[in-house]
Amino acid sequence: MEVIYGLIPGMLILGLVAVGVLFWAARSGQFDDLEGDGRRILMDEDEDSLRCIPDAEKDPESQKPSTGSIPGPGR
Secondary structure (H helix, E strand, O other): OOOOOHHHHHHHHHHHHHHHHHHHHOOOOOOOOOHHHHHHHHOOHHHHHHHHHOOOOOOOOHOOOOOOOOOOOOO
C-alpha cells in the first residue's frame, strides 16, 4: 500500500510530461504536413534521388565509368 504513494505522483508527473510534449509538437509544426507522406509514396524514385543530389544528371548512360585501361593490382 505504501508503494501507491510513490506511484501516483510519478504517474501524474509522467502524464504532465506527455501533455507538455504534445503541446510542444503541435506548436513546433510537427503536425502541419498531414498529406505529405501520402503523396510522397506516389512520387517516382528517380526524381527523389535527383532532388537529393544537386549535381546528378538525368541520363544514367553518362554516369557509367569509362572503359579505358584500368591498372590491376600489382601493376
